[in-house]
Amino acid sequence: MKFTVEEMLAQLPLPANEKWKDGIWDLEPFEKNGVKLVFFMPREKDYQTFHDQDEFYFVIRGSGELVIDGERFDFESGDAFFVPAQTPHHFETFTEHFATWAIFF
DSSP states (O other): OOOOHHHHHTTOOBOOOSSOTTOBOEEEEEEETTEEEEEEOOOSOOOOOOOSSOEEEEEEEOEEEEEETTEEEEEETTOEEEEOTTOOEEEESOOTTOEEEEEEO
C-alpha cells in the first residue's frame, strides 16, 4: 500500500470545526492493530496539545519549531521526533509548505 504527499494534499483541507478554525489539515489514511498513519499539514497555527498514544513525526517538507513539553526543537525536512503519550506538544513558526507524517502506536 502506498501513500503520497500529492494524494494527501488533494484531499485537504477538511471543513473547519471549533478546534481547527482554519480547516482541518490532517488525514488518517491508514490504521491497523493500534498503529495509525496520519498526514499533518497545519496552516498558520497548530492547535494540538497531546495525544493518548505515543507518536513519531517524520518531517517531509518545511522547517520550524516543535515544542515538546515546553522544550523547543528546530526542525527541517528529513528530521524525526518521538513524542510520548500525554505529553503537550505543538508546532510553531513553521514554513507555509510544512508537512509531516505521524505514526501513532
